[in-house]
Amino acid sequence: xxxxxxxxxxxxxxxxxxxxxxxxxxxxxxxxxxxxxxxxxxxxxxxxxxxxxxxxxxxxxxxxxxxxxxxxxxxxxxxxxxxxxxxxxxxxxxxxxxxxxxxxxxxxxxxxxxxxxxxxxxxxxxxxxxxxxxxxxxxxxxxxxxxxxxxxxxxxxxxxxxxxxxxxxxxxxxxxxxxxxxxxxxxxxxxxxxxxxxxxxxxxxxxxxxxxxxxxxxxxxxxxxx
Amino acid sequence: xxxxxxxxxxxxxxxxxxxxxxxxxxxxxxxxxxxxxxxxxxxxxxxxxxxxxxxxxxxxxxxxxxxxxxxxxxxxxxxxxxxxxxxxxxxxxxxxxxxxxxxxxxxxxxxxxxxxxxxxxxxxxxxxxxxxxxxxxxxxxxxxxxxxxxxxxxxxxxxxxxxxxxxxxxxxxxxxxxxxxxxxxxxxxxxxxxxxxxxxxxxxxxxxxxxxxxxxxxxxxxxxxxxxxx
Numbered sequence: 001x002x003x004x005x006x007x008x009x010x011x012x013x014x015x016x017x018x019x020x021x022x023x024x025x026x027x028x029x030x031x032x033x034x035x036x037x038x039x040x041x042x043x044x045x046x047x048x049x050x051x052x053x054x055x056x057x058x059x060x061x062x063x064x065x066x067x068x069x070x071x072x073x074x075x076x077x078x079x080x081x082x083x084x085x086x087x088x089x090x091x092x093x094x095x096x097x098x099x100x101x102x103x104x105x106x107x108x109x110x111x112x113x114x115x116x117x118x119x120x121x122x123x124x125x126x127x128x129x130x131x132x133x134x135x136x137x138x139x140x141x142x143x144x145x146x147x148x149x150x151x152x153x154x155x156x157x158x159x160x161x162x163x164x165x166x167x168x169x170x171x172x173x174x175x176x177x178x179x180x181x182x183x184x185x186x187x188x189x190x191x192x193x194x195x196x197x198x199x200x201x202x203x204x205x206x207x208x209x210x211x212x213x214x215x216x217x218x219x220x221x222x223x224x225x226x
Numbered sequence: 227x228x229x230x231x232x233x234x235x236x237x238x239x240x241x242x243x244x245x246x247x248x249x250x251x252x253x254x255x256x257x258x259x260x261x262x263x264x265x266x267x268x269x270x271x272x273x274x275x276x277x278x279x280x281x282x283x284x285x286x287x288x289x290x291x292x293x294x295x296x297x298x299x300x301x302x303x304x305x306x307x308x309x310x311x312x313x314x315x316x317x318x319x320x321x322x323x324x325x326x327x328x329x330x331x332x333x334x335x336x337x338x339x340x341x342x343x344x345x346x347x348x349x350x351x352x353x354x355x356x357x358x359x360x361x362x363x364x365x366x367x368x369x370x371x372x373x374x375x376x377x378x379x380x381x382x383x384x385x386x387x388x389x390x391x392x393x394x395x396x397x398x399x400x401x402x403x404x405x406x407x408x409x410x411x412x413x414x415x416x417x418x419x420x421x422x423x424x425x426x427x428x429x430x431x432x433x434x435x436x437x438x439x440x441x442x443x444x445x446x447x448x449x450x451x452x453x454x455x456x
Contacts, residue, residue, distance in 0.1 A: 040259035050241040050251065051234045058254045059244065065253035068444060074451035076261040084261035091262045098272060099279045103326075106283070106333060110325020117328050119310060122303035123386030125416070131387035134373060136335045144395075153395050164363045168356035200346060 037077055040086050139210035145223050160203075171196045266452045273341035280334045281440065284372075285433060287327040294320065297425035299381050299418040306381040306421055331373055338366055350453035358446040365439045368432055375428040381421060389424070390416050 048054050065071075076084045085091060110117075121127075133141050144152050163170065213225040231239075244250050294313045298305040313320040342362070345351055351359035378389040393416060397407030412419030 037256060037260050039255055040261070045255070045259055051238045053234075053237075055237065055241065059241065059250050061257060062248075062250040062253040065257050066248065067441070068448045071256065071260070072449040072451055074260070075454055076263050076451075079261075079263055081261070083264050085264060085267070087260045087262050088258040091266070092258075094272060095275055098276060102276060102279055102333070103283065106326045106329040107322065109329040110322055113329075114321075114325075117314070117325060119307065119314075119380055120382040120384050122307040123299070123381050123383055124302065125386070127383060129383050129387040131384055131391055133388055134377065135332075136370075136373070149398075154399050161363075161367070164366075165360050167363075168351045168353070168359050171352070 037071065037074065044086065046088070135211070135215075138214040139207045142210040142214040142225060163203075170199075263452060263454070265455060270340075270344045270347070271452075273337055273344050277334065277337045277341055278440070280330050280337060281369075281436065283330050284327060284334065287323050287330065288429070288433070290323045291327060292429060295379065297379070297422055299421040304381050304418075304421075306379065310380045331376065334369060335373070338369060342366070348453060348455040350455075352453075355446070355450050355453060358443060358450065361439055361443050361446065365436065365443065368436050368439060372428065372432050372436070375424040375432065378421060378424045379428065386416065389420070393420075 048058055132138075140157065143156060146152050213220070215225070217225045219225065241251065245252075291313060294309055294317055296305040296309040310324070313324050315321070317323075345359065345362070374389075374392060378385045393407055393410055396410065397403050399406065410420065410423060412423045
């Protein structure tokens with residue numbers, strides 16, 4: 001520590017003794033749990049230490065861990081080094097690239113595809129219009145035409161929402177054990193059981209087929225699409 | 227002799243002072259220099275990050291749109307409708323801001339579906355991450371509520387009639403239907419008070435909800451770490 005630094009630290013010590021913290025003797029040092037993570041050795045880190053001019057930016061980054069709290073025990077801690085890589089920069093660099101790519105993509109879309117955004121006439125309660133929802137609600141729009149209104153409008157959406165919310169438990173209870181006993185464990189994705197896997201695939205197909213039905217406008221069993 | 231400290235020494239002293247109050251340096255080191263499993267490099271692990279980027283973009287462009295948008299549906303053409311036209315045609319770069327908000331909303335739904343597909347594919351909703359899956363489903367519902375309420379704001383014909391059908395369906399639901407319709411509609415029929423309420427929901431309630439839920443989502447991710455694919 002240089003002479004100047006020593007003086008500055010001494011001044012801080014003086015502040016700590018006589019300042020607002022004087023009554024308790026010293027400002028308590030706050031510690032976050034280290035979590036026992038193995039970090040990159042200092043030789044592999046960025047050469048930006050506390051005395052570097054860019055260090056304030058790094059301190060700004062600390063807002064992230066302050067908000068997010070201590071990290072829990074992570075898989076990488078127990079993995080051999082050749083199966084892991086450092087977060088910075090190896091894992092970090094694609095994200096700025098992705099961010100710029102997405103901003104450019106929506107910018108280009110707004111520049112060249114205007115017709116989707118065009119407004120119709122100002123709303124008129126007296127006009128009679130058959131509305132069509134956005135594309136991601138088309139399946140629901142089509143599903144409403146399928147039968148009894150109470151079932152299509154309330155029961156089916158409620159079942160879907162509750163099913164999605166409770167999916168981890170459905171997956172755990174509704175298949176794993178039986179599927180494991182029968183040896184059904186490779187479909188539709190490796191390590192998954194055939195029962196809840198099939199349920200998932202059926203659900204996706206239901207949404208996709210209804211969407212295409214609504215888009216195509218084909219009449220099936222007397223029910224018009226779209 | 228007066229000693230003038232080098233700026234670098236002042237900075238070091240400030241960092242020391244900060245570190246004594248909160249372990250900033252240690253937090254930065256932990257955030258940046260942790261090791262990540264190699265399997266997390268697969269391209270499909272980035273969809274969640276893309277959703278985050280898009281939501282941030284929606285919040286930013288939404289604030290800019292709110293500088294000019296007028297949530298008033300009285301008269302014909304209504305000020306709400308005219309203000310959206312003004313944003314698109316007259317305001318400097320207004321077409322771009324509205325375009326990014328519009329296309330961002332559509333891309334957001336695509337990215338959320340891809341993110342959910344990834345979480346299903348890698349089985350990441352399993353113990354101990356069930357809670358975070360549920361928070362994610364709530365986030366999906368909030369985003370859908372965003373698009374429902376946002377759809378009405380331009381106050382053109384298709385917005386009006388689509389919302390009319392939505393409110394009709396919601397109002398018909400058993401037990402709480404009437405109450406929900408009164409809350410959403412704000413009057414005997416779909417009119418200016420409805421726009422006022424949809425605007426308030428879209429601009430105040432849902433952003434607060436989405437930020438809170440994203441915060442919980444990310445804290446849980448940080449707690450659990452990245453999931454091992456099955």
